[in-house]
Amino acid sequence: MRSFSNLTTAIKYVLIDNELVHLLKNKEESEILIHFLLDKYFPNTKNSYTKGNNSYLTDIENQIIQEPKEEYKRRLLSIREQLDNDAFQEEIYVRGNVFKKEIPKIYNYTCCISGLRIDAISNVSMIDACHIVPFSESYNDTITNGIALCPNLHRAFDRGLISIDDNYKVIVSKGFSETINSNYNIRQFAGKEILLPKNQKYFPSIESLNYHRGKFGL
Numbered sequence: 001m002r003s004f005s006n007l008t009t010a011i012k013y014v015l016i017d018n019e020l021v022h023l024l025k026n027k028e029e030s031e032i033l034i035h036f037l038l039d040k041y042f043p044n045t046k047n048s049y050t051k052g053n054n055s056y057l058t059d060i061e062n063q064i065i066q067e068p069k070e071e072y073k074r075r076l077l078s079i080r081e082q083l084d085n086d087a088f089q090e091e092i093y094v095r096g097n098v099f100k101k102e103i104p105k106i107y108n109y110t111c112c113i114s115g116l117r118i119d120a121i122s123n124v125s126m127i128d129a130c131h132i133v134p135f136s137e138s139y140n141d142t143i144t145n146g147i148a149l150c151p152n153l154h155r156a157f158d159r160g161l162i163s164i165d166d167n168y169k170v171i172v173s174k175g176f177s178e179t180i181n182s183n184y185n186i187r188q189f190a191g192k193e194i195l196l197p198k199n200q201k202y203f204p205s206i207e208s209l210n211y212h213r214g215k216f217g218l
Helices: 004-010 018-025 027-041 046-050 055-066 069-082 085-106 151-158 206-216
Strands: 128-131 146-149 162-164 170-172
Touching: 018 027, 055 069, 055 085, 069 085, 085 128, 085 146, 128 151, 146 151, 151 162, 162 206
Parallel strands: none
Antiparallel strands: 128 146, 162 170
């Protein structure tokens, strides 16, 4: 497996060995394992993780939440120049997972279109972090390039069946048909104003939304 995308495509889930579970629950033994894995598989970037209090992830969170998109992209391109391809893919993977965690949190774990929110005792999430402009095109994981959507609306957004206008209202494409009497039909959301973060500086970027509409002719 030469990339995380190949790995996630090939493997849907894993069953962890009982002895490994016991080891991970023991703080001292799990620390030894972590340092072994860092030395073995991440020798070039291990210092980023071990510099204290997991500040590597904290720094990434702050960049995603606070940085303008231009600065974030410059930072990422600079990192790409410093690392080989495998190490850079590791960096992208970590940042992508931070994005997936922060966007639902900003939206109070609620789909900004349907209002769906499920609080579960187990670690279950029904809300996705959706890039407005795809990361592959923008190198932009910042908060304003993301919205929180339930999985079906996430896919509809990614495929251009829906978009959002400059007044943060839902636009529905005319280029598809659906069962109108279904409780899950998409057209019921046409013209609906989306739920927005409490802090205005985290609102979806108007520029990114305009790009999305233009891409799909909406």
